[in-house]
Amino acid sequence: MRTTVKTIIEKYNNDKTRLMDILMDIQNNFGFISDKFVEVIARETGLSIVDVEQTLTFYHFFSKKPVGEYAVYLNNSVVANMKGRAAVAKAFEEELGCKFGNLCDDGKIGLYNTACIGMSDQEPAAIINDTVFTSLTPLKVKGIVQQMREGKKVTEMIDVIGDGNNSSPLINSMVFNNIRKEGPVLFSEYEVGAAVKKVTEMTPNEVVDEVKSSYLRGRGGAGFPTGLKWEFCRKSEGPRYIHCNADEGEPGTFKERVILTELPKLLFEGMAIAAYALDAKEGIIYLRGEYKYLKNYLEAVLEEMKTANLLGENICGKKGFDFEIRIQFGAGAYVCGEESALIESAEGKRGEPRNRPPFPVQKGYLGMPTVVNNVETICTVVKIINNGADWFSMMGSHESTGTKLISVSGDCDFPGVYAIEWGMRIRDLLEIAGTEDVLAVQIGGPSGVCIGSKEFKRTISFEDIPTGGAITIIGKDRDIIKDVVVNYMDFFIDESCGSCVPCRAITVLMRNKLQKIIDGNGVMNDLDDLVDWGAKMKIANRCGLGQTAANPILTTLENFREKYEALIDKDSDYNTGFDLEKAVADSCAYVDRVPNL
Amino acid sequence: MSKPIVATTSLAGCFGCHMSLLDIDERILELFQLVEFNKSPIDDIKTFTKQCDIGLIEGGCCNSENIHVLKDFRKNCKIIVSVGECAIMGGLPALRNGIPVKECLAEAYLDGPTVGNNTEGILPNNEELPMILDRVYPCHEVVKVDYHLPGCPPRADLIWEALVALVTGNELKLPYEVVKFD
Numbered sequence: 001m002r003t004t005v006k007t008i009i010e011k012y013n014n015d016k017t018r019l020m021d022i023l024m025d026i027q028n029n030f031g032f033i034s035d036k037f038v039e040v041i042a043r044e045t046g047l048s049i050v051d052v053e054q055t056l057t058f059y060h061f062f063s064k065k066p067v068g069e070y071a072v073y074l075n076n077s078v079v080a081n082m083k084g085r086a087a088v089a090k091a092f093e094e095e096l097g098c099k100f101g102n103l104c105d106d107g108k109i110g111l112y113n114t115a116c117i118g119m120s121d122q123e124p125a126a127i128i129n130d131t132v133f134t135s136l137t138p139l140k141v142k143g144i145v146q147q148m149r150e151g152k153k154v155t156e157m158i159d160v161i162g163d164g165n166n167s168s169p170l171i172n173s174m175v176f177n178n179i180r181k182e183g184p185v186l187f188s189e190y191e192v193g194a195a196v197k198k199v200t201e202m203t204p205n206e207v208v209d210e211v212k213s214s215y216l217r218g219r220g221g222a223g224f225p226t227g228l229k230w231e232f233c234r235k236s237e238g239p240r241y242i243h244c245n246a247d248e249g250e251p252g253t254f255k256e257r258v259i260l261t262e263l264p265k266l267l268f269e270g271m272a273i274a275a276y277a278l279d280a281k282e283g284i285i286y287l288r289g290e291y292k293y294l295k296n297y298l299e300a301v302l303e304e305m306k307t308a309n310l311l312g313e314n315i316c317g318k319k320g321f322d323f324e325i326r327i328q329f330g331a332g333a334y335v336c337g338e339e340s341a342l343i344e345s346a347e348g349k350r351g352e353p354r355n356r357p358p359f360p361v362q363k364g365y366l367g368m369p370t371v372v373n374n375v376e377t378i379c380t381v382v383k384i385i386n387n388g389a390d391w392f393s394m395m396g397s398h399e400s401t402g403t404k405l406i407s408v409s410g411d412c413d414f415p416g417v418y419a420i421e422w423g424m425r426i427r428d429l430l431e432i433a434g435t436e437d438v439l440a441v442q443i444g445g446p447s448g449v450c451i452g453s454k455e456f457k458r459t460i461s462f463e464d465i466p467t468g469g470a471i472t473i474i475g476k477d478r479d480i481i482k483d484v485v486v487n488y489m490d491f492f493i494d495e496s497c498g499s500c501v502p503c504r505a506i507t508v509l510m511r512n513k514l515q516k517i518i519d520g521n522g523v524m525n526d527l528d529d530l531v532d533w534g535a536k537m538k539i540a541n542r543c544g545l546g547q548t549a550a551n552p553i554l555t556t557l558e559n560f561r562e563k564y565e566a567l568i569d570k571d572s573d574y575n576t577g578f579d580l581e582k583a584v585a586d587s588c589a590y591v592d593r594v595p596n597l
Numbered sequence: 598m599s600k601p602i603v604a605t606t607s608l609a610g611c612f613g614c615h616m617s618l619l620d621i622d623e624r625i626l627e628l629f630q631l632v633e634f635n636k637s638p639i640d641d642i643k644t645f646t647k648q649c650d651i652g653l654i655e656g657g658c659c660n661s662e663n664i665h666v667l668k669d670f671r672k673n674c675k676i677i678v679s680v681g682e683c684a685i686m687g688g689l690p691a692l693r694n695g696i697p698v699k700e701c702l703a704e705a706y707l708d709g710p711t712v713g714n715n716t717e718g719i720l721p722n723n724e725e726l727p728m729i730l731d732r733v734y735p736c737h738e739v740v741k742v743d744y745h746l747p748g749c750p751p752r753a754d755l756i757w758e759a760l761v762a763l764v765t766g767n768e769l770k771l772p773y774e775v776v777k778f779d
Contacts, residue, residue, distance in 0.1 A: 308724070576740065578664075584729065
C-alpha cells in the first residue's frame, strides 16, 4: 500500500504545491486518506504533518475515514429540494437502511450530503464516484442501489445519455446542456484558432488595449474590468500566470459546465490569448471537483489543441509563444471560487482567501503576478478578438457591455442556460423561462439578492442588479424563509473557511436567531438584531463569502419583511425561547428519572 | 424617598463575583447607606420578602434550580444585571457545552479517575436534586437581562460604580480596559 502512495507522490515529483492532486489520487485509490498516508505524504514532500492535515480536512471530498466503495453525494441545494430531493434521500435511506452521513451495507456504500453540484436544471442530482446522476426519483434510486449492491461500475449504471458532447464517448454522461437561448456571442459560429492566430500578429499591449476598449467586465460576479486586470498584471515582473476560474460553486450556477462541455476549445484558445497578452508560459484551469466527469474529455481536447499548434511551443508558428495548460481539480469547497483562495488551493493549501493588497495581479500563484479570470470571461475574449471590440461594446448597456450567460432554475418550465444581453428586464427573462405565479427571484445565488414582484421591472446589469449568472425562481407556494433562507444560511455556515471570526460565528448566531423566529419565539427586536449583525458582516470579513453571507437574511428582510413579521408575536418584547422541559430531557433520561418541572 | 432594594445571587458561578463585591472594602458601609439588601448571600436572606429594584446575577444556568432562581429574580426585580463572564456567556462551566450531557455525567460518576467508590455505578437521580441542563446557558438566553457587567470577576470598582450609577441615575463609564480581555 505504501509503495502505491509513494508512486502517486512521485508522479507529482514530490512537489508540495501539488498536494491537492496527491490527496485526490490517494482518496480515489483507497477511498480514504489515513494518518499513515498523511505521514508518508509529509515525509516525501517535506511538509509537516499538520500542513498535510489542514489541507486534507479542509475539503469536502477528502476523508480520513473510508467513504465506501460507492460514495453517494446527494445535492441538498434549494433547487434540489424544490424538485423532490426529500423523497429521493428517503428512498436511499430506506433502501440501504441507514442515514445520510454514514457508511451503509458493511461499508460498501456511503451516503453524504453535498452543496450544489451544478445541475440545478436537472435536479435532484447526485455524484457517485465522479459520475453524475440527474433527475433522480425514488424509483430510480431503487435501481441504483440494487446495481451498487451487485457491484456494477457506476459508468454502466446511467440509463440516459445527455445531448451534445455529453454523449461523446469521453464524457458519456446523463447531463443535459439545456441551452435555451444561444445569443450572438459565445455560442455563435467561429473558426477555432483564428483569434489566437490574429493576436500573434499584434503586440501584447495591443491585445490588452483591444480587451480594454471592449469594456469587458469579469463574468464571475464582481465585474472587474478584464483589460485593466491584464494591464495591472503586466506591470509586475514575471513569470506571470493565467488562471481560469472554473469553480462555479455558487448554488444555482451551471453555465460554465455547459461551456466546458460544448466550447472547451474556445476556453483554451482564450487562455492562450491571455497568455500571449501577459507573456505567461503556464496556465491553470481550476475546475471544481464536482465536474471531474469532464476530466478525460478536457484532457483529450487539450492534446488536440496541442497537435493543432494552438497550445504548446511556438504557438501558431510564433517563436517564443509557448503556453501549457494544466487542469487543477478542486475537492468541494465553495470559497475556492474566490480568486486568492483559488490560488492557495492550486498551491496545495487550504482554500483560505488572502489579505489584499497585494492583489493576485501583483503577487498571486507561487508569489508571482497572476490573472484569475472566469471561464465565461476568457471565452468572451476570443469573440472580441475575432469580431472587434466595437462589435462587442455595441451590445448590452453602458456599464455592462456584451452578453451574459444566465443559469435559470427553480420553479419554471424551461430551466437551463440563457445568453442574454445585459440590461434585460427580470420580468422578460421570467417570461421566456416559462413561469407563472412567481413569489421571488434569487439573483446571483445565495450571496446575491432576493427580490419580489415589485422589483421585476429592474434589469440584469452592473448598473442595476449584477449577477455572476445564477437566477433561481421561487414560486408562490414556497415558504421563502424555511425553504430558501435557512438552506442558504446552512450553506454559508458549511462553506465558511473559518478564518474571520464574524463569518465563522455570526453566521451561526444568525441561523440560530432565524430558528428561534421559525419556532415562534421571535420578537420584533430579533429582526433589528439580524439587520444589525448583518451590517457588521459586510465590514468585518476578509472576502466576498463572509461579506455576503448575511445576504439571504438581509435581502429577504428587506423585500419580504411581512413573512418574518407573520411569525412574530408582536405583544411580546422579549422571548428567549428557553424550554426547560427540553433542556433537562437528556440528563433525566440518562440518570433514569422523571423530570419534575 | 426609600432606599433602592438590591438582591443578589450566585447561580453556576464560583462566588468570585460576590467576593469582588466585598472587595469594595470600607465602601460597603457607604453602600448600606445607599441601598437596602433583600435576598442575597450578603445578608443571608433566603427568599424574597418584597419587590426589589436591582437584581445582581452571578453565574449562568447549569441546572433547573438555577432556572427557577433566575426566573424568580426576574419576577421580583425591576432591573436584572448579569455580573461577570459566567452570567454573560456561561464562563468556565460552559466548557462542557461541546460535550453531550450524558458523556459529562458518565465521566463525572462512572468513568472518571476519581470515582473509585461508586462501584455500583450509581447516577444521582433523587428527585430532590436539581436536574442538569443539556448545556450551560447564559442568563439572557433564559430571561430578559437589562445590563451586563463584564469581567472575571468584574473589578470591585466597576461593580461599585455600576451600582452607584444605577442608584443615582448617572451614566456608567465603561473604560476600554474593562471590556477588552485579550
